[in-house]
Amino acid sequence: MTENDNNDNNEAGAHTPERVVGTPTAAAEERVVTESSAGAPEEHAGPYRASETHARPEEVQRRGEKAASAWFIIAFLGGIGFLVSYFLFPPNAAGEPAIADPQIGQYSNMLLGGTLTVAMFGIGAGMTVWARQVMPHYEVHSPYDDLASDEKEKGSFSDFFMKSADESGFTKRPLMRRTLILAMVPLGLAPIVLLRDTGPLPGDKLKHTPWEPGMRMFVEGTHREIRAEDLENDPYGMISALPAIDDGHHPHGMSLTDQAKSVILLIKIPENDWKEGMTEPIEGTDETRLNWTHNGIIAYSKICTHVGCPAALYERTTHRILCPCHQSTFDAADAAKVVFGPAHRALPQLPISVDDEGYLIATGDFTEPTGPTFWDYAKD
């Protein structure tokens, strides 16, 4: 496969005859010769002189041939086995392939893979035995070419290049040179400009979610609206929820993009466990975080503010919310402040309440962006 890859060194030394035993010191040459021809200095008709090579005794070669052939036979059987394995698992009458059953699929995978392994290994082992036992064993010398050109060649090249460059007038005629460069500039920008329509500008898209005042919530995975009493009776309840939206054409009622920003974690926290972060007034309002809860039920964005994994690992005993990706930890009883790990920003809290029929509702959107922190998240 590699022989043809390369014609690049035609010049680099092709006219230097390949020195098979061309070593700088007589001593080194002698040693190599001693090493490789010790043993059976029989007549050798290969491409190198007999004194450099070491043909194996006919008996060894015959043994090697047998061993290599045995490996190739094994490989052949493996290959046949592979083909047979393929047809062992036909589509059944209903047109469904037998491998659709995971157990059958496993047999199919192991038979196909196992026979393929045998076939490949057989060929590899056979070739190795062939190279090691049938071929003569020897090492030969060859020079490392001097890579740097000599001064004469360099000088000649340089002269030629400079003369031709002058001839072209590229340096002498600045107007032409500069206008050419000028002509290139817009074309160079074109590919970048063409990429403009790969996506919309961010605008304030990252700062809003589908949550609206009065919107109820679904238990995620169902279309069942959740009531306050479903959670408030448990001292330590938790559930993952989405806005109660069914747009009619997405299988889960809303696009994955909308789910990704609006998903929340509803947690019921016993009254005595709240910490001071909950009662401090929220910046710019006279409300507290506790006003945004309902009867001990609090709603946090489920998307980690670090790089966006769902932070959902909630320990009811410590009220820690932990992100399984990078272990940022938020204190659910303390406004989801970061207590450990790489995240910097608390999980945004969704203000919730309950409607006349006892269903949990949002009383507005998140007040800050959900998801990974970005550079201008704090700007309106």
Place this chain on the structure above:
Amino acid sequence: MSKTTQAPKALRGVGNFIDDRFHLAKTGEKNLRKVFPNHWSFMLGEIALYSFIILLVTGVFLTLWFKPSMLEVVYDGSYERLQGVPMSEAYASTLFIDFDVRGGFLVRQIHHWAALIFLAAIVVHMLRVFFTGAFRKPREINWLIGIAIFALSIIEGLFGYSLPDDLPSGMGVRILQGVILALPLVGTYVSMFLFGGEFPGEDIITRLYMLHVLAIPAVLLALIVAHFMILWHQKHTQYPGIGRTEKTVVGTPMFPAFAVKAGGFFFFTFAVIAGLSAFVQINPIHLFGPFTPTSITSGLQPDWYMGFLEGSLRIFPNTFDFSVFGYAVPIAVLVPGLGVMGMLFVLPGAWPFVEQWITGDKRVHNVADRPRNAPVRTGLGVAGMTAYGVLWLAGSNDILSETFSIDLYLTTYIFRVLVFVGPVVAFIVTKRICLGLQRRDRDTLEHGYESGTIRQLPSGEFIEVHKRNSEETTEVLESKPLIGSTALADDADVDDKGVENPESRKGMGKLRRALAHWYTKDNVSIDGVEAHSGHHLHHSAPEGEKESAH
């Protein structure tokens, strides 16, 4: 063996046909005679090459059915358990490959295992090149090409991992998007343009697919070909030994022996990957379930080559985050997400030039260093491996915490310390070991090797018999290069008129001299040591039987 002297007629015909058009006889013979030194560690790069070929072939097979589309469909294929589940077309078509295409599951697993082996082989190959100094002149450019291949392969792997749109793969994309968003000023724009809107949008799989099957492999292929052509042109390095010099390479000719061995090795590589794929389940996307941005699993991990990034994201504290005029700069995302990745490529990439600057060594090197003979370089390499290893382990700290019942936060603290202490300790220990080995080499050179045979002298004293080294060993030991630096020479920075260069007393010159001192100071010199000159070796005994008392 038949003694063929004349090529068979058919072969001659083809040969002449080609030669008439390309004039290839002479070049052809030269290339068939190309000499390759023998050593198993010289085949590590071949593992990567062969894995790449396997990846290309299996990848083409997979594209026959894979649909890179994020259109939501309700699955009604043959795999019973997930019937009725909404998922993307990408995920559904991957299920089709697994459960409707015979051999599809196997090929998908081969593709994934080959990717893991490909990157592992690249890493060990790079380590081999680094520790033996094979990156030195004239091979610096090939080293840089290698690093580019490494970097692209990681990205290629990440994108491939993301395509089936299963639960963990989608999370990988999410983390990528989170890191992009953290970029100051441009983050939100880059993310919007890459994803065609907000995460996950409806375009990202299609775009990653194009990059994964077309753009990146094309560049990779070009780089690999260039890497290989340069290797071919410059010829492979060799370890020291009899007859092996900077001017002369000793090894097996390309044709026939090396070609057959290399061919056999391809089949071995394929066999091992196929064996793993047959019996060890990898990335069972049909069990994970389709991606949704709201679901997550514990023990979520990227493939191993992204593990160090995952680890650095995990252990980097949020202490350094700050904001300027209300604009956030999340250092805890930027430094581990981009900085650590950058260091992995920039530090090794710069090293050949830094080393050359320190030592002032502008000579051509074709004989590889034994790692012990360049203790500072070897120490730095091991320190780098340690830092990488610590980050890599940190990327699985939840698994470690669970497996060994250690507090999760404690593992984080331990890794935060280890990532700084580990490399320093590793450097010191490695350098000491190298110097110890150098000393032992000098002893061996002087006295021969310890035979393990204990003898009692008539006087009652016990001695261990030292035997004469083989000529090969002597040659290897004597090849130890003298590590010096032009910065430390007496006439350094003095030009031929004897005038001192004023620059050499200033910052960079001083730094260079300090580094050169650090780089060279502890080496054990074998100057003046003559082979087998130790006082207790008796040269009168016959060759090979020579034994002497210690």
Place this chain on the structure above:
Amino acid sequence: MKWITARRRHPLAGYVVVILALALFGVGYAALAPTADQAQAQTLAADVPSPDDVDIAEGKTVFDQTCASCHNYDGSGSYDAEGNVTNGPDLRDVGPAAIDFQVSTGRMPSMDPSSQMPRKPMAMSEQDLANLIAYYNAEIRNGESGAEVPYEVPDSEPNRADFEDETAYEAAVEEWESEYDSYIEGAEDTDMGMKLYLTNCAHCHSWSGGGGALTDGRWAPEIHDASPREIYEAMVSGPGAMPMFSDGAITPEEKHELISYVKTLQAEPNAGGVFDLQRIGQVAEGFIGWVVGLALIVACAIWITAKQRAHD
């Protein structure tokens, strides 16, 4: 020893050591690799026990002997002055589902109340547990507080020790199997079960139910051995650090889908080969890729390039 001493400097000695190490590793892995049948938990499927079948007085004996030392004779638990649990928490509000869960998974009675208990074989017989629960309901429980034992959900496979003869045991196993299968197959909505599991459970117990790490050295246990009833009870009673998923938050039908999803997933054979690496995923895959995959390929490279003596 002499044999080794004579050969340890042989040029091939290094390779032999490498090959031996690899072989040893392979054998070691095979020995450690997961076996197909993991021991089933040792409890018995049962319907709601009728008052005739249980003995409240017996239950009191069991409670006083095994529970009261930590949870107090009236089940009020033991607390220090600040109200922190010292030995065992108050049981009066936890409900019978919690009792059944803790005892049937062998976590209670516990030898060391301060540390997290792993799953163990149940320490008492099915009859003792039934009596204990009857006593709890009659004397200790605060009215109707806490969740009931979900008797309609199948429990673990029957235990031979609870039966006197083989025929009765086999009949019970057969009955349990049909009950179990009809429960698992009774689920209809894979998508709902999957979404509920992946959004509420998998972040601790992992996608495969293999468990995961929590903070402070705790862990979320793996749930392969847990019976559907135990999973149900864990959801409604919230053992340890686990939050509660009441029948309001996740209805019984939804719980049925959820449990059926994870049990079906766990029972599914691995289509990709016999070794599933415990379904740990990428960490285990990377490990095997290096220490088996790359190591074997390097071993082949060593064979190919091994030095040959001039005479062979």
